[in-house]
Structures are given as structure tokens and as C-alpha cells.
Amino acid sequence: MVAVPRVFIAADIYKKNEIQRIQQELITSLGLDRKNLKLVGQENFHFTFGEINNSMLDTIVTKISEVDFQSFEIKYDMIGAFPNNTCAKVIWIGLDEETKSAFNQMAQIVLSNLADLDIKIEKEIIPHITLFRIRRVALNLNLHNFMSNYTLIDKIDTISVKKSATTTEGPVYENIITVKGK
Template identity: 30%
Template structure:
């Protein structure tokens, strides 16, 4: 099964702000359904049921406290002149907390042979771009200071991703709650 460790965006006000951003950004790209928005702490790829069980056990050992992040700022990977993804970022402190949490995930999964292929950058993908659409720097600059609101981070999830012709379908496998 194709899997990843994520933090979901659950605040309805944040989701509505992102939906408005997606509607108003005039680019030729596929927007991500707001019900699927998340931070990918670590992509695991195809893993067996047996390994998934070990991943769940390892994730349950992670201890973290609840925290909040402010979703703000927009950008594109690899860059606005040749975009493949449009993303929303976070405030500095929230981003640092997410990086720390991603490191905890990476540290408990490393002994299982699951190593991240790139450093974690705090962002949520809001558009995927399949074809060349040209430079979107101007459009992004208009939204550069956009503030999408505050999201509470109170759990991480192991999620399964099924690829379909209409896009991926995500389902929860395991949830690890923050320490109260």
C-alpha cells in the first residue's frame, strides 16, 4: 500500500480561506480538494501490511505537545517561473515546530529502513500542475502576504493513498494524538 505520515488541515475557516485562494488564483492547474489538504511529514511510498504495522507501532512512541501554526504565504516548487506545485507556507515558529515533529517521525522510522529522500519543508500543496503553464510569479506576488488562519496541530496520521484517474483517495490507517 502507498503510504505517508501527515498532519491534516481540519479548521473550516482555514479551509474556506484556501478555497477562496484557489478560486481567485487565475492559473491553469488542478486544485487540491480542501478535504485532502495536509502537511506530508514523511512520504513512505509502497509498503507491506507487515511494515505498516511496524510503522504504526513506531509512530505511537512519538511524544509531542499540541501547538498552533499560522498558515500564510504562498509559493511554487521548483520555482514560480516553472511551477509544478503551488503551496501555502507557515509562520516561522509554527514551521519550526512542524520541522521538529517531522524529525521525530523520521527518527522513529529510520530503524525500519524508511528514510526521507528530501528535507521536510513546511507547506501544504494547494495546486498540482501537470503541463507547462509559464511564469506565475505575478499571480503569486499578489497573494504573497495572504494569511489563511490558525490551525491547531493535535495529531499526526499514517495515511494510505490510492491513486485513481480522478486523483488520489486518502484514508486514515493510524492516528497519534499529542500528549495532553
Template identity: 30%
Template sequence: MYMVRAFFAVELTDDIRNQCDAVQDMLRHSDAKLNWVNPALAHITLKFLGDISDDLLRSVQEIMSEFSFKPTEITVSGVQLHPKKRPRIVWADVSDNGWGEATVAELDRLLAPLGITSETRIFTPHVTLGRIKRYDPSLRAALEKVAGHAFGQMSVDTITLKKSSLTPLGPVYEDVMEITA
């Protein structure tokens, strides 16, 4: 049985991705060790499906024909460490007026009959900028300089189902399906 790593995502505009790159450059001056997300691959993950069979992926695609959502405007602004204690991720905050939480709830409802479980944590929209491999207090000092950074605003009218292949050079994403509002 062939397994694929899959997730639903919102793609970012080039302008917001350029701002991700600029913020990463400002944070590189800390002594912390991070694995930075390639800005060209930066996105908002709505729902991570994990490693699923190719057959289940086809079933997900079929059931998504029932999925509909309203387009929305989002703002990417602010940078923080997550979680606050023993941080593992640097992310950019996303304001979406509850759109993401409602959209994820609908995805969960549609995918439950396929045995795909709901996330137990409350959905927090964000853009991962880097994963912390070795924390250093200088990261918080660097973060203070970009904490309120405005990345930009954008319209969301498409959700993409993606496959992810992990390689030694980082993940490689392939679009499987686009769902438009």
C-alpha cells in the same frame, strides 16, 4: 505481497480548508492548467513513506507506540509557487516555529531501523493547493492577489498515519492510526 501508499499528516481545521477553497477559486482565473487538491483532503504532509508492504505498515504502527511529540500552534498564511524556477506546485505557507522539522527528525530516527530512509531535502511545512500541469504567466499575476492571504491558525495535537489510494477521480485517504500529543 500487498503494497500500500502511506504517509504521516497533520489534518487541517474546516476553517483553514474553507480558506484553501477560496484561494483556489481566486487562482482559477489564470490561464495555467492545474490539478487542484480537494480542500476536504488538504493537509500538511510530515513524512511520505511511499509504497510499502502491508507487513511494513504494521511494523510502522508498532514502532509508533514509542513516538511522542509536543502539541504546537501553527499559522497558515501566504501563497507561493514552488519551486521558484519552473514551478510545479502552488502551496500555502505554514509557520510552525521549527516544530515540523523536529517532528520529522524524530519520525526518521524511529523509522530508520525499519529501512525507511530520511528525506534528503529540508522539511518545509506547507499545504499543497494545486499541481501545475501547464504553467502560464497569468498564474503569477493571479498569485499576487492572494500572496499574503491569511488562512488561519490552529493547534496541532494529533498526527495521522494515512493510506492513500490513487483513483481516476483523485486520491482516497484512509486513516490507519492517530497519534496524539
């Protein structure tokens, strides 16, 4: 049986080296054992809007190509966990309130272009970049003050439809279409 590739809509970022440095420093400062983690490689750092159905790919690519949005700066200012800090399975870096609002406005522009397609996209997007997943037992982590040592500004100026192929080394992403903001 051939695996169907995962297809999703994402916003690309530039400060991948800096985010990887934060990822590594977070692991070290929390004293985490790397063999219990599944790290996201810097080439795969992005913001995800949601997965899409492969059967609608051509229509979605057309709709995304019509998206008109303004580029904007973002500020990373928090480390968080899903489902929460006391039962952490996914560790992520997120945005300050001002740029979270700008991100969600851009997300609404993207999603409104897809509104007539009956796509199931999360109602509330929590803009984040996954840093790593915890493989076994969920951890209770104190993440609240970690970002106080950092000021990291980035830019969102592209939206992509990406395809993910699973390999033994992890996912490999390919852009199907990329739309540049103004």
C-alpha cells in the same frame, strides 16, 4: 496489474474550509484557467512527512503509535511553488518561520522513532499543503504578496499513517492509525 496504494505519514489540520477559500481566491486573482489545474480537494489537505514502503507498514504503524509529541499552533503566512515561482508546477501554502521551526521539531521526533528502519524521508522537510498542480506548461507566477491579506491560525495535534487509493475523481485517503499529541 493492481496498483499498490501509496502509504505516507502526515500531520492533519483543521482549517480546511479556509484553506480552500484561499486556494479559490488565489486561482481567481492569478487568472488561472481551471482546466489546466489539478486541484487538491479540501478533504485531502494535510502536511506530509514522506512516503513509506508498504512492506514495512506494520512496523511503521507500531513505531508511529509510540510517538510522543506536543500539540502546537501553526500560522500560514506564505504561498510558494515547486520547483520555484518562475517555473511553477505545484502551488502550496506554507508556514511562518516560528511555526515552521516548531513543525520541524515535531517532524524530528516522528522521524527519530523511525530511524532504525532505513526509511528514505526527505532530509529537509518544507512544511506545506499542496493547493493545486499545474497540468501542462509550468507557469511564472508572482506569489510573494498574496498571503499579506490573510491571517490564518491552525493547530497540529494529530499524526497519521495514511493510505491513498487512486480513483477516477482523484486520491481517497484512509487513516491507518492516528496518534494524538498532548
